Amino acid sequence: MTLHSYQIKKSRRVAAVLFAASITGVLSALIADTLKVATEHYEELFIESIHHRPYLIFILPFIGLATIYVLRHFLFRNKANKGIKEVMDTINKDAHMLPAYKIPSHYFNGLLTVVFGGSTGIEVSTVVSTAAIGALSSRKASFLKKYRTDLICSGLAAGLTALFNAPLAGFLFAFEVFTKRRSKLHHVSVVTAIVTSWLITHFLFYKPLFQFNIKAWHxxxxxxxxxxxxxxxxxxxxxxxxxxxxxxxxxxxxxxxxxxxxxxxxxxxxxxxxxxxxxxxxxxxxxxxxxxxxxxxxxxxxxxxxxxxxxxxxxxxxxxxxxxxxxxxxxxxxxxxxxxxxxxxxxxxxxxxxxxxxxxxxxxxxxxxxxxxxxxxxxxxxxxxxxxxxxxxxxxxxxxxxxxxxxxxxxxxxxxxxxxxxxx
Structure with missing residues (x-):
């Protein structure tokens, strides 16, 4: 293989990785944003219902946890969700994979947990779902398996970006918690996913989480x-x-x-x-x-x-x-x-x-x-x-x-x- 043909092949692979990262960013934004919108809507609806019928609070958490158990038992292979550790194991252990069913599993279980009163948030559910999207992207072509970590980090960074409209936080979360890779392609693929996710979120879904009136500090x-x-x-x-x-x-x-x-x-x-x-x-x-x-x-x-x-x-x-x-x-x-x-x-x-x-x-x-x-x-x-x-x-x-x-x-x-x- 000549140097020229090698460079062409390498360029095509880089382009393919970046394309996969951009698709991962788009899908991650849609997952994160729809989960956030649905959670906020139904959480407000149930909180309002509890104001009028306080006894509901003694029913809702049981319904949520029981439904999660049924879904897990009959639909999601009867395997408990392990949260962030699942993603870390996938990155650090070659034999471990994030299967595609983890996308709907964490999406619906996260939604059910929060809207039915579970005292947690959807951030980890989102991160694992979007990391699973990245893992799925890496299995779409044999040569992409080499870039599995890059695409997983692209997915989870894009997911966190969408939740908080915070691209820098998404990038740093992938770097600080999951992998400290310093390769140019890794950074570019993560940034590609973050940018696509931010664009979709900012123009289609963005709504400030809080209205803070920040004042100068002394x-x-x-x-x-x-x-x-x-x-x-x-x-x-x-x-x-x-x-x-x-x-x-x-x-x-x-x-x-x-x-x-x-x-x-x-x-x-x-x-x-x-x-x-x-x-x-x-x-x-x-x-x-x-x-x-x-x-x-x-x-x-x-x-x-x-x-x-x-x-x-x-x-x-x-x-x-x-x-x-x-x-x-x-x-x-x-x-x-x-x-x-x-x-x-x-x-x-x-x-x-x-x-x-x-x-x-x-x-x-x-x-x-x-x-x-x-x-x-x-x-x-x-x-x-x-x-x-x-x-x-x-x-x-x-x-x-x-x-x-x-x-x-x-x-x-x-x-x-x-x-x-x-x-x-």
């Missing part, structure tokens, strides 16, 4: 932002420990229906007492932010209780068979933590801190500590806020939170591997 507030970052790292560890504890606890149940019944009843009781725990919790964040007359600890106490119960509700949801992860719970906890810290400091020390700034910084910091991906959290928070005014304190908070969480736990929910006991 250097005098920096020490208190550092305090928030340390507390965020501790909260991230608390969330990780909760998830691992309850997964182990529910894994000890021998009867699946008992596990579903116990899990759904626990979720129902928690949501009945604290409605803000329902589903993703973004509605609860909006309500808390809108509450400006927090002038005593008594009024702050419900926010603190909800923040501390969110990891429990999330962990029970996942342990009982729900589909989801720690993205939305981390954002939820961070928002409430930032609100509580700013109000307490203002109440007792009259510092004049801006609560909404602390909400955004808290969201970024807890997410950073939870997933051990500070740069993903930085750019995700800026995208959610639709502003880079807080970029410097967000960077500082995310790095500190990640450091604090790493000092206590060397692993995240994604990277944790249970110890294997040696045979006697």
């Amino acid at each position: 250097i005098q507030a920096l020490p208190y932002m550092v305090l928030l970052a340390v507390l965020a790292g501790l909260n991230a560890v608390y969330l990780t420990k909760c998830v691992l504890f309850f997964k182990k606890l529910f894994g000890s149940f021998k009867n699946d229906m008992v596990k579903i019944a116990v899990g759904s009843l626990s979720i129902s009781a928690l949501v009945f007492m604290f409605p803000g725990l329902y589903g993703e919790g973004y509605a609860g964040i909006k309500t808390a932010i809108a509450t400006t007359n927090l002038t005593s600890l008594t009024l702050l106490l419900p926010l603190l209780i909800v923040m501390l119960l969110k990891p429990v509700a999330t962990s029970v949801t996942l342990g009982a068979g729900g589909d989801g992860g720690v993205f939305a719970p981390s954002l939820f906890m961070g928002a409430f933590l930032g609100l509580i810290v700013s109000h307490v400091l203002n109440m007792y020390f009259h510092l004049g801190l801006i609560p909404i700034n602390f909400v955004v910084i808290g969201m970024a910091a807890v997410l950073s500590g939870s997933i051990h991906a500070p740069f993903t959290a930085i750019f995700l928070a800026c995208a959610i806020a639709d502003s880079y005014v807080l970029f410097i304190p967000i960077v500082l908070a995310c790095l500190i939170s990640r450091w604090v969480a790493g000092l206590i736990l060397p692993y995240s929910v994604y990277s944790y591997r249970p110890a294997v006991r040696p045979l006697p």
Whole structure:
């Protein structure tokens, strides 16, 4: 083979990989955006129904978890969804593949979990579904198998981009959590998928998640932002420990229906007492932010209780068979933590801190500590806020939170591997 013919063949392969990445980006955007729209619609519908008929909260979580169990048993090969670990295993182990049925499995299970009250989000369901699209693309031609990791990362990065309209966060998520490949083709294929996903989302589906009125920050507030970052790292560890504890606890149940019944009843009781725990919790964040007359600890106490119960509700949801992860719970906890810290400091020390700034910084910091991906959290928070005014304190908070969480736990929910006991 001459040098010229080799270069032509190589160029064709690169073009084919980029074409596959662009198709992956398009399909990932459609998966992510339709799942987001459907989840928001039905979640709002069910929350409104509960306002008029409170008893429904004792029925909905059971319906959701039971339906997931039936679908898994009869339609999705009776295999539990393992979330992000499935994607990591596919990338790190050549023998492991993400089968095509993982696309509808995570799509519908994620939808059912959240809309029926499971206290988690659709982010992980989306990421695994879109990663499976990338894996499927790599099987469409024999030579594409060599680029499986590139296409999987293209899919998951495109999925996260679509959910939050955050292309930089999508790229960094693929790099920080899944693979640190530095090849030019890898980066170009991921960027290709992200750009196609962003274009579809931005022009067809985009709607801001929150309406934040970000204000300029002052250097005098920096020490208190550092305090928030340390507390965020501790909260991230608390969330990780909760998830691992309850997964182990529910894994000890021998009867699946008992596990579903116990899990759904626990979720129902928690949501009945604290409605803000329902589903993703973004509605609860909006309500808390809108509450400006927090002038005593008594009024702050419900926010603190909800923040501390969110990891429990999330962990029970996942342990009982729900589909989801720690993205939305981390954002939820961070928002409430930032609100509580700013109000307490203002109440007792009259510092004049801006609560909404602390909400955004808290969201970024807890997410950073939870997933051990500070740069993903930085750019995700800026995208959610639709502003880079807080970029410097967000960077500082995310790095500190990640450091604090790493000092206590060397692993995240994604990277944790249970110890294997040696045979006697």
